[in-house]
Amino acid sequence: MESRMPSSAQDKHNPFLNPAPRQHREGPYLREEVVLANRNHGLLTEGLRYDVTPAGMHYLLNHFDVPYVPDAASWRLSVSGEVERPLSLSIADIKALPQRTLRVTLECAGNGRGQVTPRWPSMPWMAEAVGTAEWTGTPLKGVLERAGLKPSVVEVSFTGIDRGFDRGHEHNYGRSLKRDMALHEDVLLVTGMNGQDLLPQHGFPLRLVVPGWYGMASVKWLDRIEALAAPYQGFQQVETYKYKVKAEDPGIPITDMRVKSLMAPPGIPDWYSRARLVERGETVLTGRAWSGGGIAVAKVEVAINGVWHAAALDPPAGKYAWRGWRYVWNATPGEYLLACRATDANGRTQPLEVPFDRGGFGNNVVQTVEVTVR
Numbered sequence: 001m002e003s004r005m006p007s008s009a010q011d012k013h014n015p016f017l018n019p020a021p022r023q024h025r026e027g028p029y030l031r032e033e034v035v036l037a038n039r040n041h042g043l044l045t046e047g048l049r050y051d052v053t054p055a056g057m058h059y060l061l062n063h064f065d066v067p068y069v070p071d072a073a074s075w076r077l078s079v080s081g082e083v084e085r086p087l088s089l090s091i092a093d094i095k096a097l098p099q100r101t102l103r104v105t106l107e108c109a110g111n112g113r114g115q116v117t118p119r120w121p122s123m124p125w126m127a128e129a130v131g132t133a134e135w136t137g138t139p140l141k142g143v144l145e146r147a148g149l150k151p152s153v154v155e156v157s158f159t160g161i162d163r164g165f166d167r168g169h170e171h172n173y174g175r176s177l178k179r180d181m182a183l184h185e186d187v188l189l190v191t192g193m194n195g196q197d198l199l200p201q202h203g204f205p206l207r208l209v210v211p212g213w214y215g216m217a218s219v220k221w222l223d224r225i226e227a228l229a230a231p232y233q234g235f236q237q238v239e240t241y242k243y244k245v246k247a248e249d250p251g252i253p254i255t256d257m258r259v260k261s262l263m264a265p266p267g268i269p270d271w272y273s274r275a276r277l278v279e280r281g282e283t284v285l286t287g288r289a290w291s292g293g294g295i296a297v298a299k300v301e302v303a304i305n306g307v308w309h310a311a312a313l314d315p316p317a318g319k320y321a322w323r324g325w326r327y328v329w330n331a332t333p334g335e336y337l338l339a340c341r342a343t344d345a346n347g348r349t350q351p352l353e354v355p356f357d358r359g360g361f362g363n364n365v366v367q368t369v370e371v372t373v374r
Contacts, residue, residue: 019168024118024358033124042128048264048288051132051317051324052103055194058131060201061108061123063173063236064164067221072197072205077189081157081227084148091205094189097138102186102211103318105132105290109214109241109254112354112363120360127262127367132288132322135209136192141183144227149179152229156182158208159234160221169235175219176232177210186211186294186320189222211320212293214257214362216241244358256292258364259350261300261325261342263287265369276371283331285311289342290322296345300325303339303366311340331373338369 013020029037040060047057069075072091079087108129113119115126123129144156159174181187188209191198198204203220210217216236232238242251264286267278289297296319300311314324325340341350354365 015165015168016170019165022121022167024120026118029114029124030121033121036123040123042125043131045128045262045265047131048262049286052134052194053131055133055196055199055202058133058193058202059106059108059129061110061129061215062162062201062220063166064162066201067161069200069204069221072191075205075223077206077223077225079143079147079225079227082150082153082229083144083227084150085146087143087147089143091191094138094143094206095191097142099136099138100188101134101136101192102188102209103132103134103321104209104211105130105257105288105320105322106209106215106218107257107260107290109216109361110359112365113360115354115365116356116360116363117354120358122360129215130260130262130290130322133193134195135188135190136195137188137190137209139185140187140189140208141185143189143225144183147227149183149227150229153179153227154230155179155228155232157224157226157228157232157234157237158219158222159224159226160203160207160219161223162221166235167239169239171235173219173236174232174234175217176228176234176237177217181210212257212295213255214241214292216254240359241361242359243361245356247358249358254361256295257290258362259289259291259295259297259342259344259348260364261287261289261297261340261350262367263302263338263340263369266338266371276369278331278371278373280331280333280373283329285327285329285338285340287325287340288322289313289325289340291342291344291346291348294319297323297342298345298347299343301341301343302327302329303337303341304329305336308341331371333373336371336373338371339366341366 111129114124311327
């Protein structure tokens, strides 16, 4: 029997045949946003107390299905395009190359989208799309040098096996890096996370990690690298992940993470509202702060009902890793709004107002936490 898609008035809503345009909105979250939130979990903010985020607590943003890869033995990574020596590497080949482990904080470029008004319908992150892991792999630079990039190469593209539709476009998830960035010594082809093989949802058996950049660059389930003589035209590179204020803006490509900080929730929570109850007396407020591009965090401040105080910084934990901070608060009974803000070594400070972006990208507004002290 012939199989066909039904023809009806509902076809206009079919995301494959005639996708309905998405529009900015305010008010309640859409069903589709809630479904995305159930698939892609964020860091539990109490997990900020870990120097290295446990793998199961690290945030996830997967555009399509998590591919089923039963084992790594048959996996091949191809390196092709404008190269002198095309390569086909097994996971064993990659693990036999020089290995490095880097502690890297990754944050989703859309982190904070749910706070932007009006918001773009997508994954409705509040502030929890971040995590820090110890990633083990081989420098991408060594593999590209082994393949031999031709002088014509301007970009290198990275494609995973995850495939689906976005705004009517069918594609495998892919991104690219300019030649110089692809040859950066700290960009890794990763097979391990926190001392173990990658978990399926984190890209098993192979992924890219681009330290200092937002997470969209760190392609998971990586099986294809191509050296290009012209800019890459993949959907996730040219149609999204750009800063825009207006629809007609050409957009600025998103790269380095913006300076940001988060506070671990003090006290105990109300189940539904997540408001916090703290006992009176000395309370140690803690959290993490980070910036992009390997730029260090220079200071963190904590506000108690709008009055800012300097926090103490922990020693740096790595060029690309978040930095711990702490502030001792003598809490007295009452209602409080706590906040934290970071400033990096380039003098960039978190804003007090949500920066508007059409796609909800790069929101690094100061976090606030409501607290009752009894």
